[in-house]
Amino acid sequence: xxxxxxxxxxxxxxxxxxxxxxxxxxxxxxxxxxxxxxxxxxxxxxxxxxxxxxxxxxxxxxxxxxxxxxxxxxxxxxxxxxxxxxxxxxxxxxxxxxxxxxxxxxxxxxxxxxxxxxxxxxxxxxxxxxxxxxxxxxxxxxxxxxxxxxxxxxxxxxxxxxxxxxxxxxxxxxxxxxxxxxxxxxxxxxxxxxxxxxxxxxxxxxxxxxxxxxxxxxxxxxxxxxxxxxxxxxxxxxxxxxxxxxxxxxxxxxxxxxxxxxxxxxxxxxxxxxxxxxxxxxxxxxxxxxxxxxxxxxxxxxxxxxxxxxxxxxxxxxxxxxxxxxxxxxxxxxxxxxxxxxxxxxxxxxxxxxxxxxxxxxxxxxxxxxxxxxxxxxxxxxxxxxxxxxxxxxxxxxxxxxxxxxxxxxxxxxxxxxxxxxxxxxxxxxxxxxxxxxxxxxxxxxxxxxxxxxxxxxxxxxxxxxxxxxxxxxxxxxxxxxxxxxxxxxxxxxxxxxxxxxxxxxxxxxxxxxxxxxxxxxxxxxxxxxxxxxxxxxxxxxxxxxxxxxxxxxxxxxxxxxxxxxxxxxxxxxxxxxxxxxxxxxxxxxxxxxxxxxxxxxxxxxxxxxxxxxxxxxxxxxxxxxxxxxxxxxxxxxxxxxxxxxxxxxxxxxxxxxxx
Amino acid sequence: xxxxxxxxxxxxxxxxxxxxxxxxxxxxxxxxxxxxxxxxxxxxxxxxxxxxxxxxxxxxxxxxxxxxxxxxxxxxxxxxxxxxxxxxxxxxxxxxxxxxxxxxxxxxxxxxxxxxxxxxxxxxxxxxxxxxxxxxxxxxxxxxxxxxxx
Amino acid sequence: xxxxxxxxxxxxxxxxxxxxxxxxxxxxxxxxxxxxxxxxxxxxxxxxxxxxxxxxxxxxxxxxxxxxxxxxxxxxxxxxxxxxxxxxxxxxxxxxxxxxxxxxxxxxxxxxxxxxxxxxxxx
Numbered sequence: 001x002x003x004x005x006x007x008x009x010x011x012x013x014x015x016x017x018x019x020x021x022x023x024x025x026x027x028x029x030x031x032x033x034x035x036x037x038x039x040x041x042x043x044x045x046x047x048x049x050x051x052x053x054x055x056x057x058x059x060x061x062x063x064x065x066x067x068x069x070x071x072x073x074x075x076x077x078x079x080x081x082x083x084x085x086x087x088x089x090x091x092x093x094x095x096x097x098x099x100x101x102x103x104x105x106x107x108x109x110x111x112x113x114x115x116x117x118x119x120x121x122x123x124x125x126x127x128x129x130x131x132x133x134x135x136x137x138x139x140x141x142x143x144x145x146x147x148x149x150x151x152x153x154x155x156x157x158x159x160x161x162x163x164x165x166x167x168x169x170x171x172x173x174x175x176x177x178x179x180x181x182x183x184x185x186x187x188x189x190x191x192x193x194x195x196x197x198x199x200x201x202x203x204x205x206x207x208x209x210x211x212x213x214x215x216x217x218x219x220x221x222x223x224x225x226x227x228x229x230x231x232x233x234x235x236x237x238x239x240x241x242x243x244x245x246x247x248x249x250x251x252x253x254x255x256x257x258x259x260x261x262x263x264x265x266x267x268x269x270x271x272x273x274x275x276x277x278x279x280x281x282x283x284x285x286x287x288x289x290x291x292x293x294x295x296x297x298x299x300x301x302x303x304x305x306x307x308x309x310x311x312x313x314x315x316x317x318x319x320x321x322x323x324x325x326x327x328x329x330x331x332x333x334x335x336x337x338x339x340x341x342x343x344x345x346x347x348x349x350x351x352x353x354x355x356x357x358x359x360x361x362x363x364x365x366x367x368x369x370x371x372x373x374x375x376x377x378x379x380x381x382x383x384x385x386x387x388x389x390x391x392x393x394x395x396x397x398x399x400x401x402x403x404x405x406x407x408x409x410x411x412x413x414x415x416x417x418x419x420x421x422x423x424x425x426x427x428x429x430x431x432x433x434x435x436x437x438x439x440x441x442x443x444x445x446x447x448x449x450x451x452x453x454x455x456x457x458x459x460x461x462x463x464x465x466x467x468x469x470x471x472x473x474x475x476x477x478x479x480x481x482x483x484x485x486x487x488x489x490x491x492x493x494x495x496x497x498x499x500x501x502x503x504x505x506x507x508x509x510x511x512x513x514x515x516x517x518x519x520x521x522x523x524x525x526x527x528x529x530x531x532x533x534x535x536x537x538x539x540x541x542x543x544x545x546x547x548x549x550x551x552x553x554x555x556x557x558x559x560x561x562x563x564x565x566x567x568x569x570x571x572x573x574x575x576x577x578x579x580x581x582x583x584x585x586x587x588x589x590x591x592x593x594x595x596x597x598x599x600x601x602x603x604x605x606x607x608x609x610x611x612x613x614x615x616x617x618x619x620x621x622x623x624x625x626x627x628x629x630x631x632x633x634x635x636x637x638x639x640x641x642x643x644x645x646x647x648x649x650x651x652x653x654x655x656x657x658x659x660x
Numbered sequence: 661x662x663x664x665x666x667x668x669x670x671x672x673x674x675x676x677x678x679x680x681x682x683x684x685x686x687x688x689x690x691x692x693x694x695x696x697x698x699x700x701x702x703x704x705x706x707x708x709x710x711x712x713x714x715x716x717x718x719x720x721x722x723x724x725x726x727x728x729x730x731x732x733x734x735x736x737x738x739x740x741x742x743x744x745x746x747x748x749x750x751x752x753x754x755x756x757x758x759x760x761x762x763x764x765x766x767x768x769x770x771x772x773x774x775x776x777x778x779x780x781x782x783x784x785x786x787x788x789x790x791x792x793x794x795x796x797x798x799x800x801x802x803x804x805x806x807x808x809x810x
Numbered sequence: 811x812x813x814x815x816x817x818x819x820x821x822x823x824x825x826x827x828x829x830x831x832x833x834x835x836x837x838x839x840x841x842x843x844x845x846x847x848x849x850x851x852x853x854x855x856x857x858x859x860x861x862x863x864x865x866x867x868x869x870x871x872x873x874x875x876x877x878x879x880x881x882x883x884x885x886x887x888x889x890x891x892x893x894x895x896x897x898x899x900x901x902x903x904x905x906x907x908x909x910x911x912x913x914x915x916x917x918x919x920x921x922x923x924x925x926x927x928x929x930x931x932x933x
Contacts, residue, residue, distance in 0.1 A: 001818055002818070003818045003819060003821075003822050004818050004821045004822050004825065007822040007825065007826070008822075008825060011825065011826055011829060015829055015833065018833065019833070033836050033837055034837070036836035036837075037833050037834070037835075037836040037837045039836075040832045040833050040835065040836050041832070041833045043832060044828075044829035044832045044833055047825070047828070047829065047832075048825070048829065051825055341663040341664055341666075341667050342663065343663075344663070344666075344667075349667065352667065352671065353674070356671055356674045356675065356678075360674075360675065360678035363678065363682075364678065364681075364682055367682055371686070371690070372693065381692050381693070381694075382692065382693035382712075383690050383691070383692055383693070384690060384691050384692065384693050384712050385686060385690045385691075386690075386691065386710075386764075389685055389686065389690065392685045393681060393682060393685045396681065397678065397681075410875065411875060412867075412870040412875035412876045413866070413870070414884065415876070415880055415884070417876070417877040417879070417880050419877055420874060420875060420876065420877045423874065424874060424875070466873075469872075469873040469874060470869075470873060472872070472873075473869050473872030473873045474869075476872050477868070477869070477872070524729050524749070524750065525729075526726040526727055526729060584753050585753050586753065587753070604750040604751075605724070605726070605750055605751055607726055611726055613726055613729060613750055615750070650859070650862045650863035650865070650866040650867075651859050651860075651862075651863055
């Protein structure tokens with residue numbers, strides 16, 4: 001297997017180089033068969049990564065500890081699923097997975113039915129293949145996945161128990177799918193620029209792929225947060241850590257692109273801006289990988305000082321400079337025939353504000369992430385910015401973002417008159433102010449929370465009205481029954497209504513975030529046997545401490561009886577797990593979850609005499625975050641599902657001479 | 661003036677506003693990162709700063725008061741400089757000899773440090789052996805795991 | 811320690827040969843010269859685009875996002891464009907707008923809109 005694994009990587013490298021060269025040569029000499037050979041090469045490259053990944057999974061599953069990677073990340077007693085998931089526990093394995101996804105996407109595009117005969121395909125394939133070359137190079141010479149040890153160890157070192165969680169099986173995969181997915185719009189953009197052709201079809205295809213990447217990126221972030229919440233025992237889900245920021249930044253810029261490309265579609269504007277957003281998003285994925293794997297940032301992540309990150313930085317540099325060159329050389333072309341703004345109150349201007357906010361938010365995250373590096377270079381001391389910085393900066397930006405999101409459905413393309421806006425504004429504004437008053441009367445004190453919830457109420461109302469009025473308008477034109485009208489309305493405008501569903505999902509997530517960030521309660525207390533502790537409406541009685549053994553792990557757990565408003569909820573057991581093959585114990589929290597709030601109990605330490613220390617948190621509205629995430633997935637799937645490309649997008653030409 | 665130009669100007673003003681927001685937020689929520697030695701030598705100088713400092717744990721020095729929920733311990737650096745730490749919170753999970761402790765907080769009396777957060781960096785023998793084959797993501801948890809006190 | 815077993819050698823050989831085969835086959839195939847086929851890269855005709863635009867404007871007017879004045883203005887603008895396109899299609903080359911002709915074209919647009927909506931409703 002050693003031979004097969006390594007051979008597949010080197011053959012893959014050679015094939016990727018060959019295919020790139022032959023496609024370029026075919027394009028220059030206009031020989032279809034050369035291009036065809038290159039396309040077959042794309043498939044062959046994919047077969048190579050498939051083989052390499054297959055071999056790796058086989059080695060992991062059969063615990064062949066003579067391989068360094070298998071020894072480092074698995075052990076024989078591990079369940080099969082976690083043995084396999086060790087594929088993305090280490091550097092070389094995760095890069096192998098990355099390469100696998102990249103070549104998979106390339107095949108999907110090169111042999112896509114919808115793209116058949118499209119002159120962009122060879123260009124896109126060549127650009128994606130160049131990416132694959134980089135990854136094959138890394139796999140072949142820097143982070144080799146198949147390395148044999150001198151001696152066969154009896155046992156592997158085991159998988160970090162923190163990673164032995166269902167969330168950790170899915171989270172990295174979705175995140176990688178999102179990361180890699182952003183290479184696709186980049187390739188599309190470059191191909192379009194080289195071919196000097198950015199037509200509607202290009203926009204539709206690019207958008208579709210971007211939504212897919214965006215969906216995976218969102219899912220990756222959410223699942224990561226969810227994992228942190230249930231597994232790490234600190235009661236939070238987002239810590240503005242460099243690793244998290246690395247995936248949040250491209251998410252923000254991609255979201256911006258998804259909106260601004262609509263302006264390009266309808267008004268033929270902002271082409272340079274859109275291309276830049278694609279390039280930036282793609283570059284940020286590479287930059288994020290550089291941050292995560294290079295060790296330039298001091299953090300508790302204990303980054304290894306491997307030079308792997310440097311390769312990513314270098315590759316990013318090459319990609320960005322290449323992209324800039326292409327943009328510059330085509331600048332006159334994309335600048336020509338640009339549309340114009342006709343009114344400040346219009347959908348396009350709201351999209352523009354949304355773009356500025358999103359890019360601003362991304363920049364703020366970027367700033368905070370690299371600030372220690374910059375300050376060290378400039379002043380010599382590492383100045384750190386913490387969670388408060390991010391919260392302080394991002395909260396107002398993202399809140400204004402929510403506001404723009406809420407107003408957007410009230411606006412028409414091209415122009416909306418103030419009068420109509422006022423008319424449409426009145427009811428939602430009145431209701432949300434009423435809601436805010438109600439909140440204050442009910443005892444909500446924090447200004448940010450009240451404003452935040454007010455904006456969200458506003459958003460819900462405008463989105464509801466959008467659906468309602470849409471149905472009404474459709475009925476006026478077609479006189480269908482309301483449910484039929486709603487259904488037809490939505491499937492005829494998948495993108496628009498899918499987008500609205502995503503907005504509502506985001507609103508739910510925002511509600512959860514505002515609630516859990518502003519109204520969480522944390523107490524810490526050491527209890528003797530039989531003692532109780534009161535938090536909010538809860539009374540937690542400490543009944544006893546016990547121990548059990550599962551496989552090679554020892555588990556210490558406390559029995560707690562929980563009462564809410566005097567009603568017994570049951571016995572819950574927060575645990576501390578001591579692993580047989582891992583030095584460090586971990587906490588399994590006891591979680592009592594409801595629509596209104598989560599009760600989150602961690603068993604911290606205990607003494608000889610049976611007293612134990614607990615950390616108890618009440619996190620309001622956590623479930624709303626997960627609910628919103630589900631809506632977000634449904635909405636994006638609805639938007640890309642079975643999309644018809646023959647749908648024509650309305651165009652706005654601006655004021656023509658006949659009228660003026 | 662063309663509306664496009666106006667929109668451009670508007671966007672520019674907007675961008676400046678965001679940069680301004682950044683500038684305004686940076687000093688209030690930033691701290692400095694120091695070497696243990698520098699901190700001990702210039703304790704006076706940094707007394708108003710929010711400091712991040714790293715050190716190796718001296719296990720014998722750990723004192724845990726379960727009733728007050730207060731943890732006291734010493735950290736040292738490779739040259740033997742010692743710093744006493746007081747932290748109102750619980751022990752991180754792997755609090756054993758030689759673990760690298762990352763402290764955030766303010767300096768207190770001479771050679772003491774009032775920590776607001778105590779985090780440990782993985783000392784794991786597993787990773788220690790072959791750092792070049794080591795995945796940083798593996799340690800996402802280490803950061804978050806530390807009880808983040810408010 | 812390296813297990814150069816027969817099985818793994820066979821696997822590697824199959825992989826290598828398979829890949830080479832895949833790549834080489836197109837080279838010996840019949841060479842159709844590289845032609846830029848844009849069949850799938852559809853470009854909707856101008857008339858249809860204008861129809862969709864008009865449809866959307868009407869829709870947004872019905873939803874109360876556009877004022878009557880704006881609606882009429884925009885409608886007029888795109889109808890005139892549509893009229894020009896349709897006139898070109900009909901092969902009539904005329905520099906000034908004849909009122910009667912304009913009315914005819916208006917009617918034609920109305921009809922085309924109806925047709926368009928019907929298609930959209932059914933498809």
